Amino acid sequence: QPVLTQPPSVSAAPGQTVTISCSGSSSTIGNNYVSWHQQLPGTAPKLLIYENNKRPSGIPDRFSGSKSGTSATLGITGLQTGDEADYYCGTWDSSLSAFVFGTGTKVTVL
Amino acid sequence: QVQLVQSGAEVKKPGASVKVSCKASGYTFTRYDINWVRQATGQGLEWMGWMNPYSGNTGYAQKFQGRVTMTRSTSMSTAYMELSSLRSEDTAVYYCARGEASPDCSGGSCYFQDSWGQGTLVTVSS
Numbered sequence: 001q002p003v004l005t006q007p008p009s010v011s012a013a014p015g016q017t018v019t020i021s022c023s024g025s026s027s028t029i030g031n032n033y034v035s036w037h038q039q040l041p042g043t044a045p046k047l048l049i050y051e052n053n054k055r056p057s058g059i060p061d062r063f064s065g066s067k068s069g070t071s072a073t074l075g076i077t078g079l080q081t082g083d084e085a086d087y088y089c090g091t092w093d094s095s096l097s098a099f100v101f102g103t104g105t106k107v108t109v110l
Numbered sequence: 111q112v113q114l115v116q117s118g119a120e121v122k123k124p125g126a127s128v129k130v131s132c133k134a135s136g137y138t139f140t141r142y143d144i145n146w147v148r149q150a151t152g153q154g155l156e157w158m159g160w161m162n163p164y165s166g167n168t169g170y171a172q173k174f175q176g177r178v179t180m181t182r183s184t185s186m187s188t189a190y191m192e193l194s195s196l197r198s199e200d201t202a203v204y205y206c207a208r209g210e211a212s213p214d215c216s217g218g219s220c221y222f223q224d225s226w227g228q229g230t231l232v233t234v235s236s
Contacts, residue, residue: 035222092219101155
């Protein structure tokens, strides 16, 4: 079974807000920091959020991250057609001594 | 700017090995880890392991232990990932990514990948 679980898909109209959940455990999210990546169709992933809620330079503040207990959330406000992509959470797994990615969530702009 | 440029697509037969390269530029190669991540068509991201280019130390996901080898050439600022005993299930796009963790981080690991290569398609077919 996956170590980090995400909903397969979320959707909303342009301008609306979506949230994507990432559920883990004490050995993953519970005791480590979470990052989020965006993967546009046919391209390599791109870092959106690191250390739970920090944005690299160039990432708009429409994207935000948070963490509570063994779950993390990515929020996207003011949804745009260009936000249609797959989104992955990731964190270190202290039990496996390995990095793990979430199952991925496809965002569709209606 | 940070750039990771990977080698071109490969077609291999089952049982063979493949070696993918990842040339880094725009930063000091030995200061950041290189991770390898793969993605089968229509599937999610799968982390394979990390390598510290300064020391050569590596850490592999359990699934790939014994089949994967990550190496580097510091003179060429290039990392390599070799996967052996290929099978059809290894058909995927393989990415290298720069890995880092903030020195100010406390209370757990804050490891993440901040830059990615363009990907290399490896096809395993008889």
